Amino acid sequence: xxxLTFPGELPLPEFYxxxxxxxxxxxxxxxxAEQARRWAxxxxxxxxxxxxxxxxxxxxDVQNSFCIPGFELFVGGRSGMGAVEDNRRLCEFIYxxxxxxxxxxxxxxxxTAMQIFHPxxxxxxxxxxxxxxxxxxxxxxxxxxxxxxxxxxxxxNITPEYGQQHLLHYAQxxxxxxxxxxxxxxxxxxxxxIGHALVPAVEEAIFxxxxxxxxxxxxxxxxxxxxxxxxxxxxxxxxxxxxxELIAHKNDKFLRQLRDFDRVIIAGQAKSxxxxxxxxxxxxxxxxxxxxxVKKVYLLEDCSSPVVVPGVVDYTEQADAAFRRFEQAxxxxxxxxxxxxxWPT
Numbered sequence: 001x002x003x004l005t006f007p008g009e010l011p012l013p014e015f016y017x018x019x020x021x022x023x024x025x026x027x028x029x030x031x032x033a034e035q036a037r038r039w040a041x042x043x044x045x046x047x048x049x050x051x052x053x054x055x056x057x058x059x060x061d062v063q064n065s066f067c068i069p070g071f072e073l074f075v076g077g078r079s080g081m082g083a084v085e086d087n088r089r090l091c092e093f094i095y096x097x098x099x100x101x102x103x104x105x106x107x108x109x110x111x112t113a114m115q116i117f118h119p120x121x122x123x124x125x126x127x128x129x130x131x132x133x134x135x136x137x138x139x140x141x142x143x144x145x146x147x148x149x150x151x152x153x154x155x156x157n158i159t160p161e162y163g164q165q166h167l168l169h170y171a172q173x174x175x176x177x178x179x180x181x182x183x184x185x186x187x188x189x190x191x192x193x194i195g196h197a198l199v200p201a202v203e204e205a206i207f208x209x210x211x212x213x214x215x216x217x218x219x220x221x222x223x224x225x226x227x228x229x230x231x232x233x234x235x236x237x238x239x240x241x242x243x244x245e246l247i248a249h250k251n252d253k254f255l256r257q258l259r260d261f262d263r264v265i266i267a268g269q270a271k272s273x274x275x276x277x278x279x280x281x282x283x284x285x286x287x288x289x290x291x292x293x294v295k296k297v298y299l300l301e302d303c304s305s306p307v308v309v310p311g312v313v314d315y316t317e318q319a320d321a322a323f324r325r326f327e328q329a330x331x332x333x334x335x336x337x338x339x340x341x342x343w344p345t
Contacts, residue, residue, distance in 0.1 A: 007099035022084035036211035048215035060268025065195035072188035082305025093336040132186040138171040169242035234281035267303035272315035294330040
């Protein structure tokens with residue numbers, strides 16, 4: 001087999017400030033666009049349309065809610081600064097490999113207040129909502145510890161009876177599929193909020209790539225259906241309602257992307273949830289339809305961290321176990337700092 005060759009790694013641009021990756025600020029787009037064109041001229045970077053070997057980078061939910069300290073669901077990992085450290089490496093990976101990455105896709109977890117995993121969706125007998133990070137099992141619902149909040153039914157265009165039936169059906173489906181129990185999360189990545197936006201440093205790197213390579217970034221919205229969780233970028237946790245009716249659809253974009261690109265690289269947050277679920281679903285589709293595509297998938301293990309809330313939950317072991325399963329199935333697990341030239345094929 002002929003060894004693959006890639007454009008040489010590039011230096012980091014002077015405007016990149018690694019100490020600012022965990023902060024909120026405004027990208028000077030016009031200035032960055034002009035710098036990107038000069039950068040392309042200086043280093044002979046060609047438009048992405050000319051790539052013979054096409055590489056896609058998928059950044060999963062690299063949003064302020066998950067990646068900025070102090071926001072609603074900051075993914076600190078065991079180090080306490082996991083997502084910030086991950087995003088420094090992700091930015092630097094994009095800048096160094098600007099000439100090799102053909103297209104960047106960013107998924108955006110997108111929520112509103114009245115969704116099945118937010119406190120407002122459920123109440124106890126006294127009318128209280130569950131606290132964030134409460135785990136709700138099928139047995140909890142059967143025993144009446146929690147029930148659907150009938151007050152929000154009209155806003156969701158359903159009846160209170162349907163809401164309760166769906167909640168029971170949903171928890172039963174999670175249990176049957178070996179998924180996590182229904183987790184009540186703090187309100188996060190709320191549509192229209194600062195938390196919903198991409199981390200500025202990563203968004204700036206994506207924009208710089210777009211301008212330098214004339215490659216339009218792709219943005220995929222997920223997680224906006226009120227009646228199901230949507231950890232995976234491939235599709236929601238539960239697709240049907242209590243009567244078998246379809247309530248949501250899978251997104252086959254990423255399987256198509258595997259067919260269209262020679263290499264698909266995945267990073268983002270959180271390793272234990274949205275990243276792991278995306279890879280699991282993608283692997284399932286690959287194994288069912290095109291097993292030979294598994295060799296195209298690469299996970300940047302140092303650009304993802306698990307959900308860890310000290311003293312409450314720690315999903316590190318589950319996340320690491322998932323990555324080991326993916327690697328055993330043929331997916332490549334690599335570090336962002338290793339030159340692409342040295343990656344396994």
